[in-house]
Amino acid sequence: MEPVRIAVIGAGLSGLICARALAAAGLEVRVFDKGRGVSGRMSLRRIPGNSAHPDLQFDHGAQYFTARSSAFREQVQDWITRGVVSPWEGPFVTLTRGQCGPDPGNGDVRYVGVPGMNAICKDLSLGLDVQCGVRVTGLSRGGGHWRVAAERVQTARELVLEEEFAAIVCTLPAPQAVELLPEEICFREELSAVQLGPCWCGMVSFAQDIPVAFSAGFVQESPLRWIARERSKPGRPRAPDNWVLHASPDWSRQMLSRSPEQIASALLAAFSAALGRPLPEPIQYSQHRWMYALPVSPLAAGCLVDPGLGLIACGDWSAGDRVEGAFQAGQAAAEAVRGLFLGG
Ligand SMILES: Cc1cc2nc3c(=O)[nH]c(=O)nc-3n(C[C@H](O)[C@H](O)[C@H](O)COP(=O)(O)OP(=O)(O)OC[C@H]3O[C@@H](n4cnc5c(N)ncnc54)[C@H](O)[C@@H]3O)c2cc1C
Structure with a gap:
C-alpha cells in the first residue's frame, strides 16, 4: 500500500510538533523550511x-x-x-x-x-525528514494529490520535488500563509483576518x-x-x-x-x-x-482545516498565541490530519 505522505511547511515549533506526531502515527512526513536551520521565531542568532x-x-x-x-x-x-x-x-x-x-x-x-531557545526545535527535528534552506513557492493540486513547488534559498534555483502529498500542513505566519495557499481554501476569510x-x-x-x-x-x-x-x-x-x-x-x-x-x-x-x-x-x-x-488577533481554533482539499493551516496565531499556542496548534493540526487519513 502506498504510504500517506504529508508535507509540513515550516519547521518552527508548530510544524515540528505536528510532524513528530504524524511520523509517530506512521505517516510519511517531509518538512520544508526556508531558514538556514529549524526554529523559526525561536531561532538563535x-x-x-x-x-x-x-x-x-x-x-x-x-x-x-x-x-x-x-x-x-x-x-x-x-x-x-x-x-x-x-x-x-x-x-x-x-x-x-x-x-x-x-x-x-x-x-x-x-x-x-x-x-x-533553538535547542527545543533542534531536539524535535531529530529523526524527522527536514529540509532547511528550501522556500515553498507554490502548491498545485491534481488527481486528488498535492505537488509542492520550491526553490533553494541560497541559489534561488528551483528544487524539483517528484512526490505527491495527500495533505499539506502550512505553519507560516497567517499573512504569509494567505499568500501561499490557493484561492479556493474554505477558511480564507478567517485566515486573512489574522494579523x-x-x-x-x-x-x-x-x-x-x-x-x-x-x-x-x-x-x-x-x-x-x-x-x-x-x-x-x-x-x-x-x-x-x-x-x-x-x-x-x-x-x-x-x-x-x-x-x-x-x-x-x-x-x-x-x-x-x-x-x-x-x-x-x-x-x-x-x-x-x-x-x-x-x-x-489570534484565533482560538486550534488549526484551520479544509477537509475537501486536505489542507491545514496553523501556527501560534491559530491557537491563542506564543510558544504554548504554537505547541497547541501543532497538536491540533496533527489531530486534524489523523482524522482525515486514520479515522481519528
Ligand atoms: C521578537 C519576538 C519575541 C517573542 N517573544 C516571545 C516570548 O517571550 N514568549 C513566547 O511564548 N513567545 C514569544 N514569541 C512568539 C513565539 O516565538 C512564537 O509564538 C512561536 O515561535 C511560533 O511558532 P510557529 O511554529 O507558529 O511559527 P514560526 O516559528 O514563525 O514558524 C514558521 C516557519 O515557517 C518558515 N517559512 C516561512 N515561509 C516559508 C516558505 N515559503 N517556505 C518554507 N518555510 C517557510 C519560517 O522560516 C519559520 O521557520 C516571540 C516572537 C518574536 C518574533
Missing part, C-alpha cells in the same frame, strides 16, 4: 564578535515561555528531564525611565531552551558589564518593551555582556522603513534611558526586523 569573543549568540525571537495547559506542562517536563529546557530565574523587573519596579508577572515559571505585529530587535554586546542587578526588564514609556541580559539565562556563555532589545509593536510599525542607522541609534538611546545611565562603548551592535512577531 550568531554574530561575529571580536578576537576575545568571536562567536556571539542571541535569542533574538522568543525570549521565554510559560506552560499553563497540562499537555504542555508534560512536554516541558520531558524537555527539562533531558536538559533541553530550564527555568529562567530572573530577577525580572519593570523599568520606567531608569526606575525599577516589581516583576509584572503572575508567578508563572518562565522557561528557556538550553543552551539557546501579526512587527518587532525591531537590537542585539548589543559590551566588554564591560552593565552594572545592573536584574536579568530582564519589561520597559514602559519607551520605544522598547523588553530588554534581556543573555548570560542570565541558564547555559549561556558568561561573557561578553550580551543584551537583546525588543521594540514595542507600535513603535516598530511606525519605524518599519527607517534606515538601519536611525533604528540603531533610537534603540540604543532608549536602552540607555530605560536603564537611566549612559552605556559603555559596545563591541558590536546588530539588529533584525521581525515583520510578523506576535499575533495581534
Whole structure:
C-alpha cells in the first residue's frame, strides 16, 4: 500500500510538533523550511564578535515561555528531564525611565531552551525528514494529490520535488500563509483576518558589564518593551555582556522603513534611558526586523482545516498565541490530519 505522505511547511515549533506526531502515527512526513536551520521565531542568532569573543549568540525571537495547559506542562517536563529546557530565574523587573519596579508577572515559571531557545526545535527535528534552506513557492493540486513547488534559498534555483502529498500542513505566519495557499481554501476569510505585529530587535554586546542587578526588564514609556541580559539565562556563555532589545509593536510599525542607522541609534538611546545611565562603548551592535512577531488577533481554533482539499493551516496565531499556542496548534493540526487519513 502506498504510504500517506504529508508535507509540513515550516519547521518552527508548530510544524515540528505536528510532524513528530504524524511520523509517530506512521505517516510519511517531509518538512520544508526556508531558514538556514529549524526554529523559526525561536531561532538563535550568531554574530561575529571580536578576537576575545568571536562567536556571539542571541535569542533574538522568543525570549521565554510559560506552560499553563497540562499537555504542555508534560512536554516541558520531558524537555527539562533531558536538559533541553530550564527555568529562567530572573530577577525580572519593570523599568520606567531608569526606575525599577516589581516583576509584572503572575508567578508563572518562565522557561528557556538550553543552551539557546533553538535547542527545543533542534531536539524535535531529530529523526524527522527536514529540509532547511528550501522556500515553498507554490502548491498545485491534481488527481486528488498535492505537488509542492520550491526553490533553494541560497541559489534561488528551483528544487524539483517528484512526490505527491495527500495533505499539506502550512505553519507560516497567517499573512504569509494567505499568500501561499490557493484561492479556493474554505477558511480564507478567517485566515486573512489574522494579523501579526512587527518587532525591531537590537542585539548589543559590551566588554564591560552593565552594572545592573536584574536579568530582564519589561520597559514602559519607551520605544522598547523588553530588554534581556543573555548570560542570565541558564547555559549561556558568561561573557561578553550580551543584551537583546525588543521594540514595542507600535513603535516598530511606525519605524518599519527607517534606515538601519536611525533604528540603531533610537534603540540604543532608549536602552540607555530605560536603564537611566549612559552605556559603555559596545563591541558590536546588530539588529533584525521581525515583520510578523506576535499575533495581534489570534484565533482560538486550534488549526484551520479544509477537509475537501486536505489542507491545514496553523501556527501560534491559530491557537491563542506564543510558544504554548504554537505547541497547541501543532497538536491540533496533527489531530486534524489523523482524522482525515486514520479515522481519528
Ligand atoms: C521578537 C519576538 C519575541 C517573542 N517573544 C516571545 C516570548 O517571550 N514568549 C513566547 O511564548 N513567545 C514569544 N514569541 C512568539 C513565539 O516565538 C512564537 O509564538 C512561536 O515561535 C511560533 O511558532 P510557529 O511554529 O507558529 O511559527 P514560526 O516559528 O514563525 O514558524 C514558521 C516557519 O515557517 C518558515 N517559512 C516561512 N515561509 C516559508 C516558505 N515559503 N517556505 C518554507 N518555510 C517557510 C519560517 O522560516 C519559520 O521557520 C516571540 C516572537 C518574536 C518574533
